[in-house]
Amino acid sequence: MTLSFLISFSAHANEAQSDTRQLMQIAEYINVDYREAIKNGEIISQGEYDEMLEFSALAVEKTQNLDGGNAAVEAALKLQTAIKNKQEPADIEPITVELRHLLMDIAPAVTLKKSLLPATQTHALFQQNCIACHGAKGQGDGPLAASLEPTPTDFTDKARAHSRSLVGLYDAITNGIDGTAMAAFSQLNDQQRWSLAFYAGSLAFTESEQVSQTPTGMTMQDFVSHSPTTLNKQFPAINLASIEQLRANPSPLFAAADPLAMAKQQLEASHKAYLADEFKQAQALAVSAYLDGFELAENALDAYDTQLRKDIEASMMQFRQLTSQANQETALAETLEQADAQLTQAQNMLSADTLSESTLFTASFIILLREGLEALLVVLALVTVLVKTERRDAVKFVHTGWILAIAAGFGTWWVAQHLVSISGASREIMEGVAALLAAVVLFYVGFWMHSKTNASNWQAYIRDNIHRHLSTGTLWGIAALAFIAVYREVFETVLFYQALLTQSLPSQFMSVGTGFIAGIVVLAIIAYLMVKFSLRLPIRKFFLFTSYLMLALSFVLIGKAVAALQEAALVSMSPMPINLDIAWLGVHPTWEGVLAQLLVVLVSLILLLGLPSFSQNKTA
Structure with missing residues (x-):
């Protein structure tokens, strides 16, 4: 059922994306080519003008079929009327820009690649697929150009390039353009199409010897979704020359960003969005500042200054709360200034020149110990339960679960690096849902195990009940629990180590590796002691001990689940008057998380205190 839902949801999303993106492409195409049809209120090319009429009619027709597209319909009708009245290109441009903005508000986010193909491969792709029409240098003068109507685009035309977005070029490559010789290049994969779009979008601009930097406040989504002219208007502080340089050489956009610099950039962008009354965008950027940055x-x-880490988290939480409230301009500016100063302090502390070997070792050690301990405890509890209940043959199901989880975690990381962009919010949703599911299952199993500790004849009970209940389906359920417990940690752990390595010099990688090995050693010691202790316990005491362990883990995981979903902005965040932050217990200083954990404690006490009478009135 879940798989069919995902397929259905994906198909619906793809259809919505196709319609809105096609309309965005039409609006941009009209903006660029209208100047070839009309001048001084007169038709200068009947063929081009007929095409403008056709595209504007198509825009009206398709916007009427969009959900929530009433404003877009009005803009499309306005555009159609202006074209019929042969208004000047300068009058058409703001209407097409307005239509694109309205469509972007209801369109799914653009899915970007983590990297482009090497320049030599992209150039070769262009030569293989594009020169027949566009020419070797992209000037629209290929061997077939003279016989085509309309003529192929000259990508070196700077005025035209200023009005074309990269996503518009990508969509033209992906879907083709109806009524023209531009065919869909569906045989190319997504990375190849994006690489060609960036390449075509670069040909009108000259690369400077000085490497361009990504302007503050502008995201990759902004850069690919808007034309240089629109970007210059949307971000007045960013001059057009900087945008042109990034079009000529987009490599800085794909460079690994400093997490703290990313946090500062997203907070500043959030503040600007708030001042422009774009509250949803401000909240999304505030979430991104924490999850994709800090x-x-x-x-x-944390290895340097735990208190500073807590202070930054508190400031960013306060900032995010303020973005959801109206008339908080002064408070938001003050909080931004405070957070920016704290992040600058952290940057100075963690700069490559000051990051010590011991700090890297400690951070590496803490990452593995903190992220791996819960998963280890769940896996060991499952293994020891099976061993104590004389089902050693079923242990392989647990091993299958955690081994697949590690492989899936690394696989997800690889996909996020090379195929699709997985945002910090998506990562937290994935972790939060997994933690919530694991907490519920562990709570149930812990309560069930405790309810059986009053069985008078344990050996008979095991033989007659537990063996029978551990069917193949149940064993695969155990494997699934092991998978969930481990998978929710692996993907994020890999990201944390990746970020730690980017903050290290190559000569310091050994310290990170040593910390990782030390973490493995400590986890191995914990595993050995737990197994040895558990297996020496009488079976009734073992079940009692394991049931309490699972209930405790459910307490921790429910707190972490709420925190993760709060960070992804799916659950509200209400700060407590005191900074109650005990990370290893999953306790965070928000009322929602603490109340969820108190609910687990309360239900556990009610059930456990009522167990004697419960177990006496129930048969095995």
Whole structure:
């Protein structure tokens, strides 16, 4: 059922994306080519003008079929009327820009690649697929150009390039353009199409010897979704020359960002969005500032200054809360200034020149110990239960679960690096849902195990009940629990180590590796002691001990689940008057998380205190 839902949801999302993106492409195409049809209120090319009429009619028709597209319909009708009245290109441009913005508000986010193909491969792709029409240098003068109507685009035309977005070029490559010789290049994969879009979008601009930097406040989504002219208007502080340089050489956009610099950039962008009354965008950027920025550096900072880490988290939480409230301009500016100063302090502390070997070792050790301990305890509890109940043959199911989880975690990381962009919010949702599911299952199993500790004849009970209940389906359920417990940690652990390595010099990688090995050793010692202790316990005491362990783990995981979903902005965040932060217990200073954990404690006490009478009135 879950798989069919995902397929259905994906198909619906793809259809919505196709319609809105096609309309965005039409609006952009009209903006660029209308100047070839009309001048001084007169038709200068009947063929081009007929095409403008056709595209504007198509825009009206398709916007009427969009959910929530009433404003877009009005803009499309306005555009159609302006074209019929042969208004000047300068009058058409703001209407097409307005239509694109309205469509972007209801369109799914653009899915970007983590990297482009090497320049030599992209150039070869262009030569293989594009020169027949566009020419070897992209000037629209290929061997077939003279016979085509309309003529192929000259990618070196700077005025035209200023009005074309990269996503518009990508969509043209992906879907083709109806009524033209531009065919869909569906045989190319997504990375190849994005690489060609960036390449075509670069040909009108000259690369400077000085490497361009990504302007503060502008995201990759902004850069690919808007034309240079629109970007210059949307971000007045960013001059057009900087945008042109990034079009000529987009490599800085794909460079690994400093997590703390990313946090500062997203907070500043959030503040600007708030001042522009774009509250949803402000909240999304505030969430991104933590998840895509600060969270990736907090392990290293924790090894230096735990209090500073807590202060930054508190400031960012306060900032995010303020973005959801109206008329908070002054308070938001003050909180931004405070958070920026704290992040600058953290940057100075964690700069490559000051990051010590011992700090890297400690951060590496803490990452593995903190992220791996819960998963280890769940896996060991499952293994020891099976061994104590004389089902050693079923242990392989647990091993299958955690081994697949490690493989899936690394696989997810690889996909996130090379195929699709997985945001910090998506990562937290994935972790939060997994933690919530694991907490519920562990609570149930812990309560069930405790309810059986009053069985008078344990050996007979095991033989007659537990063996029978551990069917193949149940064993695969155990494997699934092991998978969930481990998978929720692996993907994020890999990201944390990746971020830690980017903050290290190559000569310091050994310290990170040593910390990792030390973490493995400590986890191995914990595993050995737990197994040895558990297996020496009488079976009734073992079940009692394991049931309490699972209930305790459910307490920790429910707190972490709420925290993760809060960080992804799916659950509200209400700060407590005191900074109650005990990370290893999953306790965070928000009322929602603490109340969820108190509920686990309360239900556990009610059930456990009522167990004697419960067990006496129930048969095995």
